[in-house]
Amino acid sequence: MYTRPEASIFNIDGFILRVTLDMLSVQSNNDIPWDVKKPKAFWRGRDSRRERLDLIDLARAHPHLFNASLTNFFFFKEEEEQYGPKEKHISFFNFFDYKYQISIDGTVAAYRLPYLLGGSSVVLKQDSPYYEFFYHELKPNVHYIPFKRDLSDLVEKIEWARANDDQVKIIAENGRKYAQENLMPRDVYCYHAALFKEWSKRLTSEVRVRPGMEHVPIEEHEKRFGSCRCHRLTRHDEL
Incomplete structure (x- = not known):
């Protein structure tokens, strides 16, 4: 942050x-x-x-x-x-x-x-x-x-x-x-939320919840990000 x-x-x-x-x-x-x-x-x-x-x-x-x-x-x-x-x-x-x-x-x-x-x-x-x-x-x-x-x-x-x-x-x-x-904390958090959301769409192998990991349902996951400006992800080389 x-x-x-x-x-x-x-x-x-x-x-x-x-x-x-x-x-x-x-x-x-x-x-x-x-x-x-x-x-x-x-x-x-x-x-x-x-x-x-x-x-x-x-x-x-x-x-x-x-x-x-x-x-x-x-x-x-x-x-x-x-x-x-x-x-x-x-x-x-x-x-x-x-x-x-x-x-x-x-x-x-x-x-x-x-x-x-x-x-x-x-x-x-x-x-x-x-x-x-x-x-x-x-x-x-x-x-x-x-x-x-x-x-x-x-x-x-x-x-x-x-x-x-x-x-x-x-x-x-x-x-x-x-x-x-x-560049305030919320904006940086929002960017990484958008980044990982897009990255998750490109996974080719099944995601497995291993021992010690916590499964966060998508619905609850989305609520935490509020009005995330996901358009900021569109012009990057990360993905």
Whole structure:
């Protein structure tokens, strides 16, 4: 349901407090006015893709445009001396002190994208062969600002954003509105209900209820999904 545990870690009087992140908490914890936000691109994350290291190179070459750092090294430990030191974790809610949020792939699709869209900043999203179920509904320069996979135009896109503040604010608002209307827990639950319903139609072998499993009658199953927008399943590659 787009819940990311341990999204924010605080040390208060020697006690480690972990704050669970979800779509509701994201939207209720970033009320910084647009004009007060810092006009820089912000990113934190681990070294799970070469482009993330390339992002650090860009940030160091253009410090007036970026606040980007790695928080952990695993895949490229041998390059930690070059791309470190590791930056301490900060609250995800504080990401939105900045106007521009960078979404860049990790080992697969960046799972933080729904949270970034649900915030109050604009998302700059890397072109990607990976996707989640809602990606096909997002429109570039309507819900987010796209940049090339090799990051070759990222500086240009940030400079464009700084020069077109009113338009970028609208894109940020569109992204947040999309998240509010399509990525809340009920919507995600609904999508998976539609997915498994369609998948069940394509089974070729008999379904057997094994010991320890509970048989849920179809009639009761359907009642739980309410007004499920099953049309959202029609343009996906899952099935």
